[in-house]
Amino acid sequence: MARQCKSTEEKHRFVLTLPLHYEKWQRDRMDTIFKVANAMKNNLIAFEKRQLHNFVRRKDYREIQQALAAAYKAKDEECITKLCGQRSSLIAGAGFTAYAFEKRINKYRLHYKSKGKTSCVVPSHVAQKLAASVWDMFEDFFYGSGRAVSFSKWTEFTTISGKNAGAGIIYHKGDSYIRINGMKLQILWNKHDRYGYETEAMKRELRFCNITRRWYANGWKYFVQFVLVGVPPTKIIPKTGEKLHPLGKGRVGHDIGTQTLASVGDKNVQLVELVSGIQNIENQLRRINRAMDRSRRATNPLMFDTQGRVVSKDKLLQECLTRYGTRRWNKSKRYLRLEGERRALYHQQSEMRIQRHRELANQLLAFGDEHYIEEMRFRALAKKAKEAKKNKGGKNISRKRFGKSIANKAPAAMVNILAQKVERAGGIFQKVNTFKMKASQYNHLTQTYTKKALSKRWNVMPDGKRIQRDLYSAFLIKNVNKSLTKPDNRRCKPAYPAFVKLHDKEIERLRSMFTPSSMGIEHAS
DSSP states (O other): OOEEOSOSSOSEEEEEEEEEEOOHHHHHHHHHHHHHHHHHHHHHHHHHHHHHHHHTTOHHHHHHHHHHHHHHHHTOHHHHHHHHHHHHHHHHHTTOSHHHHHHHHHHHHHHSBOTTSSSBSSOHHHHHHHHHHHHHHHHHHHHSSOOOOOOOOGGGOOEEEOSBTTBSSBOOTTOSEEEETTEEEEEOOOTTOTTOHHHHHTTSOEEEEEEEEEEETTEEEEEEEEEEESOOOOOBOTTTOOBSSOOOOSEEEEEEOSSEEEEEOSSOEEEEETTTTHHHHHHHHHHHHHHHHHHHHHHOGGGBOTTSOBOOGGGSOGGGBOTTSOBOOOOOHHHHHHHHHHHHHHHHHHHHHHHHHHHHHHHHHTTOSEEEEEOOOHHHHHSOOSSOOBOTTSOBOOOOOSHHHHHHHOHHHHHHHHHHHHHHTTOEEEEEOHHHHOTTTEETTTTEEOOOOTTOOEEEOTTSOEEEHHHHHHHHHHTBOTTSSSBOHHHHHHHHHHHHHHHHHHHHHHHTSOOOGGGOOOOOO
């Protein structure tokens, strides 16, 4: 998938990931390299956080921050520019620069030597990229979101990078291996590259290489990532010379929910569940979480009170706390085994989501070249309701909303993947204003808006015809006007009869399948 990069010379970059073949001693050494790299990164973060703790309390820095706040309030652009320059000079003078970070991490790198003490465990170029990643976090703190810098967890530290293909992590064109610290790791190329994707991708300019790892039930597995310049190659069918996933012609409307996606084109109508089958993994995760909770309670009886609640830290015995004041959880061998299984399932779940989203996006490309979708704020939908309400019996109604569905189905990721594929193929992808459009309330035959309960999944038209709510919304979005604010009746009326025929055909297909209750489909007995 191509991503825009900061460089003005290169508009896009994409990544080709391939598995590596290695012997046991090579895997052990790679484990060591990652452990040392993560330790170096955390040591650098710890040092710079101490420096930051002292720096933000300096009188001159606080005065500039107060003056900047006043200048922003007064909207004095000239004063803001002057004060920002002074603040940048002050930050750089205190040692918060990319060069200073690289200089500091090199000291840590020299501390970690190999067994023969002839070379460092982590190559210099890899250490410099680690320093750059830490500097990015501190730079964001000073000039961006202001979010506090956090340490790198061992389980989340999954990638090391070189600065170029000729140093650190080395690859020469035509080789079947990469080199790091004197080791040769074999690249497993796809011998049955049916569409020539890997061959075509490796013709592009190589910027640098990454080594990434993924957790499986039997431990870490390592992969190489080639960061290449440009957009990914288009897959071509060898026999015909046609594109594997060609872009269609015409308008397409999409109505995306927390679990489903309704799509309507000129010749296609489709209502699908996002990432069908992922609930099976969620059921396995639920069972593992319950088993882990039972194991933790059995091995840490002092952490829980008689009612099974976790005891607050100020009431715990000293033997239950570390020297830093955090809880000392005892983990049994069974707990650690279950923890590994859970991590592998989370990885499988993540891979399944992305793979299914890409497959669905490739399928939707054939629907048309102008794609319209309602702009949804999934982050807000995932949060709990602010107000606590009670039912008729006086009991509290759960404030939960759609957080679990959004976490499982990742609808926002689906929107991003579809947008990238459509635009890369030369099509148009636009988001419709949800609050002005009101697609779920509008009826193009009566030209009126009617509020409906979320549980009402069917629209009853003036002629008595029942139309599935999500598909009808997608039909209206497809026929949106130029300003993307409301349906265009001049488009809706002539296209409606063909839509109804395709709608009925799709509903018949869905009735023979297992579908989520949110679709409102009555299944054939």
